[in-house]
Amino acid sequence: MNWxxxxxxxxxxxxxxxxxxxxxxxxxxxxxxxPAAAASHSVACTLPPRVAALDPPLQTPVPASLAGFRRxxxxxxxxxxxxxxxxxxxxxxxxxxxxxxxxxxxxxxxWGRMRxxxxxxxxTISQSARWYRYRYGGEPPIPQAEIDRSAANMHxxxxxxxxxxxxxxxxSGERVRIDGWLVEARAPDGWRWRSSTTRDDTxxxxxxxxxxxxxxxx
Numbered sequence: 330m331n332w333x334x335x336x337x338x339x340x341x342x343x344x345x346x347x348x349x350x351x352x353x354x355x356x357x358x359x360x361x362x363x364p365a366a367a368a369s370h371s372v373a374c375t376l377p378p379r380v381a382a383l384d385p386p387l388q389t390p391v392p393a394s395l396a397g398f399r400r401x402x403x404x405x406x407x408x409x410x411x412x413x414x415x416x417x418x419x420x421x422x423x424x425x426x427x428x429x430x431x432x433x434x435x436x437x438x439x440w441g442r443m444r445x446x447x448x449x450x451x452x453t454i455s456q457s458a459r460w461y462r463y464r465y466g467g468e469p470p471i472p473q474a475e476i477d478r479s480a481a482n483m484h485x486x487x488x489x490x491x492x493x494x495x496x497x498x499x500x501s502g503e504r505v506r507i508d509g510w511l512v513e514a515r516a517p518d519g520w521r522w523r524s525s526t527t528r529d530d531t532x533x534x535x536x537x538x539x540x541x542x543x544x545x546x547x
């Protein structure tokens with residue numbers, strides 16, 4: 330075989346290799362995608378400072394540059410930045426009340442010792458009518474004041490359809506991180522819904538109304 334034949338064969342093999350590689354889909358490497366990253370959803374809105382992992386909820390001032398948000402016919406005025414890393418104690422979906430137009434899901438969230446199995450195993454937790462309740466037999470597993478300041482029922486206003494879908498997948502017992510804003514919602518007919526801005530209150534008005542910009546199931 331002379332050198333001209335060798336050159337021609339090599340050229341043909343190279344052309345065939347290029348043609349084949351152009352038709353084969355590249356293989357995606359998912360090794361760098363962690364479960365937390367895969368479960369993270371966010372919407373294009375200004376995020377507040379983020380709470381450190383396993384710390385109590387972080388509440389921060391609203392920057393002067395931050396405008397309000399819209400959800401259906403309501404204007405949402407930010408009252409504080411809000412970032413929480415917590416355990417889901419219970420979840421409840423709503424469809425028939427006025428608030429369901431804006432927040433179709435409530436999450437009862439616990440932090441500190443209210444995320445511990447030993448504590449939660451002695452509590453019965455439920456949600457209804459936009460309230461969160463707990464019961465226990467005998468002595469409480471931790472001081473009742475600590476229970477009250479380490480857990481809360483929170484009304485979740487999704488910032489996008491993607492956030493709404495992510496909230497729909499959240500299950501009781503999971504750990505989640507939620508970043509967004511505590512808000513006051515107002516509708517043209519005078520209806521108003523205002524978030525609590527402290528973790529120490531109880532009773533009517535003690536729930537947080539959260540406009541959710543990002544959620545991660547941890």
